[in-house]
Amino acid sequence: MPVLHSVIHKIDKKPDGTPAVLFLGGAEQVESQARDNLMNQFNESYNATAGKGWGFFHSESGAYPLSGWLVKYLAGGSAFFDFSVTAVEHLTRLMEESNLSTGGHALFCHYQQGLTDYLIIALVQETEAVTMTEELHLMTVKRLDLDHIRLAARINLSEWKNNPQSRQYISYLKGKQGRRLNEYFRDFIGAQEGVDGPGETRTLLKAFSDFVESEDLGEDGAREKTETLVSYALSQVKLGEPITLDELSEVLDDDQPKAFAEFIQGKDYGLSASIPPDKKTLNKFRRFTGRADGLSISFEQHLLGSKVEFDEAGGTLTLRKLPTQLSDQLRRASA
Known part of the structure; x- marks a missing residue:
């Protein structure tokens, strides 16, 4: 993961209402193992954080100027350090106007992963840690709290450049720190929501359930x-990459690598070719199975509480909205 440019500034904003004070970094971070480790740790934490939004830039305007500054930098019209200064000054003004007390270290990093360029912009807090001196004395030091990232966005610069019609080249943390805080940072980035990650993931899983049913795979095959689906999708979450339907289709079946993709194309699910995976939704998609005395039951975890009810005391399951094929068989048997 080569780091091309990296800058850190600091915004000191206290909750007592005093004006924010901006401390500018003197220059870009020099190439070092510490810098590279920081970005690797940041990416791991960012990818693992649940609750992301996916979107694209508003048209450049006085309210949303960041994309214009970014275009100028990428075209060689300004240095990365100058771009970061202009951006962090704007962020500080927005922080004042919003009357929000969240300061922190403003991190700007342009890096490559494979053939793709990314830009990370984040506001990272400090926390305390205990370390040991050479004389074996304990010492408290401050460190960047990469375990609890609250405000951050990642822009896929290559996707933005090569596919300007895309609606998901920006990802940003939604988090639980409050709607106003999220909105002010998203306005700073100039991002608008383009894809509903949890909704798209749920639709994908519904399509997969329909596909499994249509294939009549049996309990073990299903x-x-x-x-396989959950493993692939969660690996994409860890990498910070979208689920690609063609790739997922190949992973699901080596012998018929286009089967699932063609199934989706033949139905009206409205799914995009690539889908931002939602970790929370995926973690709920597990399969319960059981077989005994001629009875075989298999259903996905997300159906529990809706189509399937479990009475723990009585040891019974109540099923709703039975598959049409099963209902027809039962009607014929009872006739």
């Missing part, structure tokens, strides 16, 4: 494909 469980195996479910595990």
Whole structure:
């Protein structure tokens, strides 16, 4: 993950209402193992953080100027350090206007991952840690709290450049720190929501359930494909990459690598070719299975509480909205 440019500034904003004070970094961070480790740790934490939004830039304007400054930098019209200074000054003004007390270290980093360029912009807090001196004395030091990132966005610069019609080249943390705080940072980036990650993930899983049912795979086959889907999707979450339907289709079936993709194309699910995976939704998509005395039951975890109810005391399951094929068989049997 080569780091091309990296700058850190600091905004000191206290909750007592005093004006924010901006401390500018003197220059870009020099190339070092510490800098590279910082960005690697940041990316791991960012990818693992649940609750992201996915979107694209508003048209450049006085209210949303960041994309224009970014275009100028990428075209060689300004240095990365100058771009970061202009941006962090704007961020500080927005922080004042919003009357929000969240200061922190403003991190700007342009890096490459494979053939793709990314820009990270984040506001990272400090926390205390205990370390040991050479004389074996304990000492309290401050460090950047990468375990609890609250405000951050990642822009896929390559996607933005090569596919300007895309609606998901920006990801940003939604988090739980409050709507106003989220909105002010998203306005600073100039991002608008383009793709509903949880909704798209739920639709994908619904399409997958329909596909499994149509293929009549049996209990073991259905469980195996479910595990394959979840494993692939969560690996994409860890990498910070979208789910690609063609790639997922190949992963699901080596012998018929286009089967799932063609199934989706033949139905009206409205899914994009690539989908930002939602970790929370995926973690709920597990399969319960059981077989005994001629009875075989298999269903996905997300159906529990809706189509399937479990009475723990009585040891019974109540099923709703039975598959049409099963209902027809039961009607014929009872006739």
